[in-house]
Amino acid sequence: MKIVDVCAFYTPSGGGVRTYVDRKLVAFAERGHEMVVVAPGERDGEERRGPNARIRWVRSPRFPLDRSYRYFSDRSALHRVLDEENPDLVEVSSPWRSASMVADWKSERGARARLALIAHADPLAAYAYRWFGGVATTQTIDRAFDWYWRHLRRLDQRFDMIVSASDSLSERLREGGLQKVLTDPMGVEPGQFSPVLRDMTLRREMLALCGLPEDAMLLIGVGRHAPEKRWPMIAQAATMAGAQAPVGLVIVGGGSRQRPVIEAIDGNPHVRLLEPTTDRAALARMMASADALIHGCEAETFCFVAAEAIASGLPLIAPDRGGAADLARKSGGVLYRSSDALAASEAILSVARNSRTPRAAAPVRTMDDHFDALLALYANEDLVRREGSCR
Incomplete structure (x- = not known):
């Protein structure tokens, strides 16, 4: 054909x-x-x-x-x-x-x-x-x-x-x-993302970048800085959750619309922006070394990063609409009301209260x-x- x-x-x-x-x-x-x-x-x-x-x-x-x-x-x-x-x-x-x-x-x-x-x-x-x-x-x-x-x-x-x-x-x-x-x-790409890639040294380094010790919760977000990704809302949610528990957030991504994200972070040392990477192996190690993936976009049709997180053994924290929500429901993730920073912060705390022992990868297409x-x-x-x- x-x-x-x-x-x-x-x-x-x-x-x-x-x-x-x-x-x-x-x-x-x-x-x-x-x-x-x-x-x-x-x-x-x-x-x-x-x-x-x-x-x-x-x-x-x-x-x-x-x-x-x-x-x-x-x-x-x-x-x-x-x-x-x-x-x-x-x-x-x-x-x-x-x-x-x-x-x-x-x-x-x-x-x-x-x-x-x-x-x-x-x-x-x-x-x-x-x-x-x-x-x-x-x-x-x-x-x-x-x-x-x-x-x-x-x-x-x-x-x-x-x-x-x-x-x-x-x-x-x-x-x-x-x-x-x-x-x-x-x-997801077969053989690329896996819990066996979890690197505790890398996890400590990412938490140290966020000014936090290794017993803190490490969230990762991945995606370009576009309005529909809602990174300012995610940064606010991490800040609110961090007022009640030690939470660090690294956002891997870039783009021309970074200023609103920086303004939302407002100098919070526990939220860090990392440059986007084309090194898929490095991204897979970072993802497996976090404790959960948080996503803000309710407009995803599938959501590759959510599927990659599941393959990496991470729980998902996702809005209650769209492709990320579908994957979170199927994998036992936590949903929050879309576009609501307070609801997202409560979802973060819900995951933080559970054990952060890495899970086995759920079956992923x-x-x-x-x-x-x-x-x-x-x-x-x-x-x-x-x-x-x-x-």
Whole structure:
């Protein structure tokens, strides 16, 4: 099978999307398929990743709201690339302009390719619910943004399947009127994260960085400094919890929106910001050496870092909505009311009161499990005619 992934958010400097796509290129090729990622780039070009794996860059302008990304602006150029590749199946990982462009390509060309829209993002949860959640219910916000749901329903009619990464997102999409939703949860890199990587010397060093002794609780948070990640709220929660018990927090991540996080820390020596790392082995050691992972974003569709924490033997402290919440419920983690610093601090203290003896890793779905299920879904045309789940 030849598969083309039209991936609007793939960028050389990206985080989770780049990690996922790079792994997919290798995994699909290893399983005998040809995989081509089409991404917006600084210039037209092609990058080989193996005998059956390539990235094709389409010259595209920078995205005005985040200059680290680019966006597909030339409909004809994208259609020309799809014509040249002539795939069996086209994946689209953004519900916006690129999805409509791909749907137009098939309808105008009468192309044979089947179309799969991959729900990697939940824009309403990331933006609208966060902006207006303090003054309106989710149902009210959904009604105000009915134009978005109408857009998704139109895509649902034009695509062969909508693939969601979590049960909670699948439920929301079906409630919004989509009829071709299939659930295929993502997973962690096999063999990368494990409790056996726990390093007590590293743990002491991280706690010392937070100005705390080794009998304190060590929290870790991982993610870029973006508003939807809610790091200022997490920093406030750690500070409130620290008034009742010794709690240190290290946040591994970067980005241009760091100032609100620094302001929320407000000089608290027990909360430290660490630079992002591309060294996955080092991150796995840090994660296994903490006592719990805390997450603030309720807009995750899957939440890689939460799955990685489970694989590392850590309990999760997560908001009560989104992909992180799904993983916390399944692994016995602690949930708190989304966007509520006081509720998050109480969740931290709840975990702190329990033994911090490292746990065995809970069974965690791997990325290879995810890819095998996804390919099985693509091979089974009957699945697009009914609701389903790839477990």
